Amino acid sequence: MARNTRKGSPPIKVWLLPEEKEGIEESARRVGLSASAYLRNIGLGLTVRGVLDQHAVIELSKINGDLGRLGGLLKMWLSNDERLAVFKQDQIQHSILDALVQIRSIQDGMLEKVKNL
DSSP: OOOOOSTTSOOOOOOOOHHHHHHHHHHHHHTTOOHHHHHHHHHTTOOOOOHHHHHHHHHHHHHHHHHHHHHHHHHHHHTOHHHHTTSOHHHHHHHHHHHHHHHHHHHHHHHHHHHHO
């Protein structure tokens, strides 16, 4: 029994200006598809999901994990009286506040990236 394939089917030709063709090819590249697959998905009303979005989610997950580990290290450092005894109280406060400001800044950056997705 012969199976229908796309390669054996007739193509639909679309006349484009060179800049239109480049635009379609660039859009397809951004979502990780060939121009043909990209146009087919759009023509059939399918959702075109970008590969970049998936990469962004993975990167944000890694950053979130790093922040969690940083918080764990900060907690471990603060719970170790021997390590804290080396520093003056104002040095400890300054270090903690700096670390918290940096963590907050990274979290704000992550939030902006998530909103842009």
